[in-house]
Amino acid sequence: LIADIQALTTHIRKPSLIEDSVREVVLDWLAVGLDPTRPNVHFVLQSAIPELTELTTYFSMMVPFSEMEKNPTIKEELERLGSAPTAGFMIYPISQAADILLFTPCPPEKYDELLVPVGADQLPHLEGTNRIARHFNRRYGNVFLPCIPRVGAVGRLVGTDGQAKMSKSLGNAIQLKDSADTVRTQTAKMFTDPEKLRKGDPGRPELCPVYTYHREFGESQDNLARAEGCRSGQLGCVQCKQELADTLNDFLEPIRAKRQEAEGMDSNYFVQEGTRVAREIGGKTIIAVREAMHLDYKSVFGNSKI
Numbered sequence: 001l002i003a004d005i006q007a008l009t010t011h012i013r014k015p016s017l018i019e020d021s022v023r024e025v026v027l028d029w030l031a032v033g034l035d036p037t038r039p040n041v042h043f044v045l046q047s048a049i050p051e052l053t054e055l056t057t058y059f060s061m062m063v064p065f066s067e068m069e070k071n072p073t074i075k076e077e078l079e080r081l082g083s084a085p086t087a088g089f090m091i092y093p094i095s096q097a098a099d100i101l102l103f104t105p106c107p108p109e110k111y112d113e114l115l116v117p118v119g120a121d122q123l124p125h126l127e128g129t130n131r132i133a134r135h136f137n138r139r140y141g142n143v144f145l146p147c148i149p150r151v152g153a154v155g156r157l158v159g160t161d162g163q164a165k166m167s168k169s170l171g172n173a174i175q176l177k178d179s180a181d182t183v184r185t186q187t188a189k190m191f192t193d194p195e196k197l198r199k200g201d202p203g204r205p206e207l208c209p210v211y212t213y214h215r216e217f218g219e220s221q222d223n224l225a226r227a228e229g230c231r232s233g234q235l236g237c238v239q240c241k242q243e244l245a246d247t248l249n250d251f252l253e254p255i256r257a258k259r260q261e262a263e264g265m266d267s268n269y270f271v272q273e274g275t276r277v278a279r280e281i282g283g284k285t286i287i288a289v290r291e292a293m294h295l296d297y298k299s300v301f302g303n304s305k306i
């Protein structure tokens, strides 16, 4: 899902940036190997699915606002927001629940669960999504499936500045499309153990984001030696960062090549086609939701649609 409506929670003043970013997201996905020509891979534009907005509205009537205020991810993001949150920001976990549950296949009895790939920081949102699904099913009848999170090998990557989350808007991210030189510059600026000021000082790799990246992207044997070198002081941060830049560039090179290839493709077609399929699935779910909630108003309109 290309969550362009959710992007408005933080970029309401920059709608053109969101429009430009849609293509960038698609190129990134193609670059990392998502293949929308396969039958079960669909690139879906959130704002082109009005049923998502409708489902968000229904769910927002069911969830106490206090639950949003207690959500740990919301709390963390509020600290970084730097301005008063909008109502839309505060309820974005509800819209995420709609983003997931709208695509419950119909009839749900044929399936056991929805598998949802997420970052580790999104787990509270999935718990909330399951609460909403259970609540809805108990009150109105079985429409939604439970969702099961699938967290990748790297659940969440720290920012280059040491902040808990890497984020483009915080300027602490290394992007898939970054050139080898940009990766070198970004890596050279990375936060390190503040007590290791020069080569020779003993360092604490476990507190250093550079080492976190080495651990996630490098070879484990090299990392054991690297941690030793850091602790003993023999390894300096400049060299350690240069080695990280090499590792990241090796990792990113094939992704960059694929991204370049993707730039020649008709990425709009993938979004149009994926969104069309998603609307077919979501359209069935929303009909089931309206029926369950007595919002189809057969008593007023009969079977004719308005």
Ligand code: SF4
Residues within 6 Å of the ligand: 192, 193, 196, 203, 204, 205, 208, 209, 210, 211, 229, 230, 231, 235, 236, 237, 238, 240, 241
């Ligand atoms: S040597 Fe490497 S792991 Fe140790 S503090 Fe410096 S950058 Fe971090």
